Amino acid sequence: MTRNLDFALGEYFHGYNRGVDRRIVFLDKQDYERFVKLLYICNSKNEFEYDRVFVKGQKIEFKDIERGERLVAIGSWCLMPNHFHLLLKEILEVRPSNNYSGISIFMHKLSTAYSLYFNKKYFRTGSLFEGRFKAKHLGTDEYLKYQYTYIHLNPIGIIDKGWKKKQINDKEKAKKFLKEYKYSSYKDYIGEEREEGAILNKEEFPEYFSTSTDFGAMIEEWINFDGGEIEIGQEEKP
Secondary structure (H helix, E strand, C coil): CCCCCCCCCCCEEEEEEEEHHHCCCCCCHHHHHHHHHHHHHCCCCCCCCHHHHCCCCCCCCHHHCCCCCCCEEEEEEEEECCEEEEEEEECCCCCCCCCCCHHHHHHHHHHHHHHHHHHHHCCCCCCCECCCCEEEECCCHHHHHHHHHHHHHHHHHHCCCCHHHCCCCCHHHHHHHHHHCCCECHHHHCCCCCHHHHHCCHHHCCHHHHCHHHHHHHHHHHHHCCCCCCCCCCCCCC
16 A cells, blocks of 8 residues: 555556545535545645635635645546545655655645544544555556546446446446536546636646547446456455
8 A cells, every 4th residue: 555655756646545444424515525625725735724714604716725836646536425536646756854755745634634624523533534545556558547437437336336347237327427426527527617627637647638539438438348357456445
């Protein structure tokens, strides 16, 4: 996982974590929206006083937040009821003094900020997520493409558990559900203009990350496949 992983400059990684004891970590719309905002705010070398950023009753827009220099490049993201997935690129040199990378700092800030919010809101204490974040190195273009598609297809699991084996019962329903699901970067890759698009740094990733035609083809290929095992990598069951 993260302890023995070298977050080398310019390399791509799949970062993810889930709720402790597989618990639900997004209980309502406000929870999802807070995490989405944190994906943008925490991707900064600057420190933020989150209580001042999130003023009760005040709508926060990404364009109003002065972030400064980023910690990571984000290629895709998806939130599920009890876990989340991120596709990341390391853009900072690892600090020799403590071996911290941009990815490590970002993931720590993100998890801490959301856990503080969640525990305060729901009157709980203790860890919210299952230990330190998990990460896998995407060392080949094939694996990167696979993970890029896999992350965006995750929401289908809410309505069809067979999706990981490419055994989707109602393909049209699955496509419709993906297009309507708000809490991933899927909409940003099919041409929808929304403020969440500011989370992504497509220019830091291969060209097919910026081409909706390529993205659509990868999604269609998976959904329309008539059955088979996952071909690349082994994913933990969330």
